[in-house]
Amino acid sequence: MISLFILMSVWGTPAPDKDSADKTPEGGAYTVAHTTASAQPVAGMPEKKEGTHDVGLFYFTWLGQHPGGQKGIYNISQLLQTNPEALYRADDSRHSPLGQYHFWGEPLYGYYNSADPWVITRHIELLTMAGIDYLMLDATNSFYYPEVVTTLLDRLSFFRSQGWPVPKIAFYTNSASGTTVSHIYKRFYASGKHESCWYSPGGKPLIIGITEHNRKASDQTLSGNFKDVVSKDLEQYFDVREAQWPTGIYNKAAFPWISWDYPQRIHKGGVISVSVAQHGPATIVFSDTLHTKGRGYDVLAEKNTTAGVRSGKNYQSQWETVFKNEKRVNNVFITGWNEWVAIKMKNEKGIFFVDAFNEAFSRDIEMMKDGYGDDFYLQTIANIRKFKYNYKERGGGGNKTRIRILDTTLHQWNKAAAWFQDFRGDAIPRNFAGFAPSVHYWDSSARNDIVSIKVTNDKKNLYILVETALPVTAYNVTDRNWMNILLSTGHHEQDFGGFSYIVNRRPGTGGTTSVERSVGSGRWSDTGKARMHIWGNHMQVSIPLRMLKLNHHGTVGIKVADNVTRNADIMDYYITGDSAPIGRLAYLYSLN
Incomplete structure (x- = not known):
């Protein structure tokens, strides 16, 4: 990604619950890190553009679901560096067996199993914050992974009951389409249990x-002999859109999952495909890197460039088609989030991999360990914001509120300038099998589940009220990662992941706590003291504005994080403990 620090609004606030119906939450979140140059600095809540501006994402539920093909963990990128001969041999049964799934790289959440509820919960939070409207579940090979989908639907329903605009669900079928649709209907739709989960832009489930x-x-109908079509009865129940393959004949009424044309074609209903990378049109084999358009494909130069991989050059060119046709595009379908693996296969030409090969030739947006990190996630957010929302600077004014730190009556916060909510129930332990029998994941770092943050200020102080689901755990005198508050006050060269200050790494005595300034490399330097008071499930903090080099105007980014294990690594804020909001995101507050 291009190293450009910006403020970027991200959808992040659900409707209030019944107990707080008299007070509407406001706010949002924004990234405070590098992202695409096309984004502009913004502040305040995003306002949706008029008309339909839906964004969908190809979502894969297959990891860990094919025991015969996942006897071990085989990583193509690692093999290319350490043992390329094994990768290209058909008879290496130890390091790179034929017929086994190979990861192109390691996901940030490890070599996980798609059924892991901990991973699914993280995905829901990430994709909701990004503004994804629907997940298109991959059932193109007739497998639809009912156990994984059931867990996904249950977690989506759980968070939707809190008022969160979590993504809706649809399925993409292709081979044995009629039979697959019938099975999917009987398993998930017939009971009506998950009625609120279906993506139904035309009134019926898509x-x-x-x-x-x-x-x-x-591709199934090119020969003209395909007979396994969706039944007339199910055509009545579903809003059936035809599968459009890149090798197929263009059908305007069909729904594309990827396009080998550039610029991409626009289909009925203003649907367009946007993909991170594309194989073809000469080949569907991603390991045939000469004939494919990888992450670094330069449209103008008509060639893949190593320099363009991390900048998402090819992905951005696909988004530019959207922006050039904004009046015609209503629905952007992105390929994809979490495919990660490809089977090692052999033909008369030798070894090959379809759909994924390495960092440059793969289509995943989900964060990876090392490599591109969260670059493609942030790039996706930047483009969704530009497509879906209008931004306008939120002016100052409003109530200037002085908070009495030792006052435990919450009514003093009734006129708070902003109220941000986080996912309740996202701080859960992890204990689940990984992709292969040799892998199992445990994580017990979830401690305080942060559920809401209120913010206000007067001329001298910034006040923050943090609420947790249960009483705040006691400080153990040694933790540096206990109920931290990270603050972004604008781009500074030595910022930590975009954050300039951290509060409460070193709680003191007499109701005081530390304020520290980032000095680079995950290190902090003492700046002064803030006042803090904790009671029950609330933490109240007063931070002098002068200490943050702020006056009572402008904006500040706010993140609250608890028990992030590797807290000198911004990527760990996606993984351990609880962060509100998740990862590199922050809530944007306008000082009054």
Whole structure:
């Protein structure tokens, strides 16, 4: 990604619960890190553009679900560096067996199993914050992974009951389409249990399949002999859109998951495909890197560039098609989030991998360990914000509120300038099998579940009220990661992941706590003292504005984090403990 620090609004506040119906939450979140140059600095709540501006994401539920093909962990990128001969041999049964799934790289959450509720919970939070409207579940090979999907639907329903605008769900079928749609209907739709989860832009649940009207748009119908079409009865229940394959004949009424054309074609309803990388049109084999368009493909130069991989050059060019046709595009479908693996196969030409190969030739946006980190996640957020929202600077004014730190009556916060909510129930332990039998993941770092943050200020102080689901755990005198508050006050060269200050790494005596300034490399230097009071499930803090080099105007980014294990690594704020909001994001507050 281009190293450019910006403020970028991100959807991040659900409707209030019944107990707080007299007070509407406001706020949002923004990234405080490097992202695409096309984004502009903004502040305040995003306002949705008029008309439909939906964004969907191809979501894969297959990791860990094919025991015969996942006897171990095989990483193509690692093999290319350490043992390329094994990768390209058909008879290496130890290091790189034929017929086994190979990861192109390691996900940030490890070599996980798609059914892991801890991972699913993180995904829901990340994608909700990004502004994703629907997840299109991959059932193109007739597998639809009911156990994984059931867990996904249950977690989505749980967070939707809190008022969060979590993504809706649809399925993309292709091979054995009629049979697959029938199975999916019986397993998930017939009971009506998850009615609120279905993505239904036209009133009926959307599903992608093949009917008699496909017109050779799918690879399955090109020969003209395909008979396994969606039944007439299910055509009545579903809003069936035809599967559009990149090798198929263009059908305007179909729904594309990827396009080998550039600029991409726009389909009925203003649907357009946006993908991180594309194989073809000469080959569907991603390991044939000469004939594919990887992450670093330069449209103008018509070639892949190593320098363009981390900047998401190819992905951005796909988004530019959207922005050039904004009046015609209503629905952007992104490929994809979490595919991660490809089977090692062999033909007369040798070893090959389809759909994923390495960092440059893969289509995943989900954060990876090392490599591109969270670059593609932040790039996705930047483009979704530009597509879906209008931004305008929120002016000052409003109530200037002085908070009495030792006052435990919450009514003094009734006129707070901003109220931000975090996911309740996201701070859960992890104990689940990984992708292969040799892998199991444990994480017990979840401690204080941060559920809301209120913010206000007067001329001298910034006041923050943090609420947790249960009483705040006691400080153990040694932790440096206990109920920290990170603050972004604008780009500074030595900021930590975009944050300039951290509060409460070193709680003191007499109701005081530390304020420290980032000096680079995850290190902090003492700046002064703030006042703090904790009672029950609330923490109240007063921070002098002069200490932050702020006056009572402008904006500040706020993150509260507890028990982040590797707290000198900004990426760990996606993984351990609880961060509100997750990862590199922060809540944006306008000083009055």
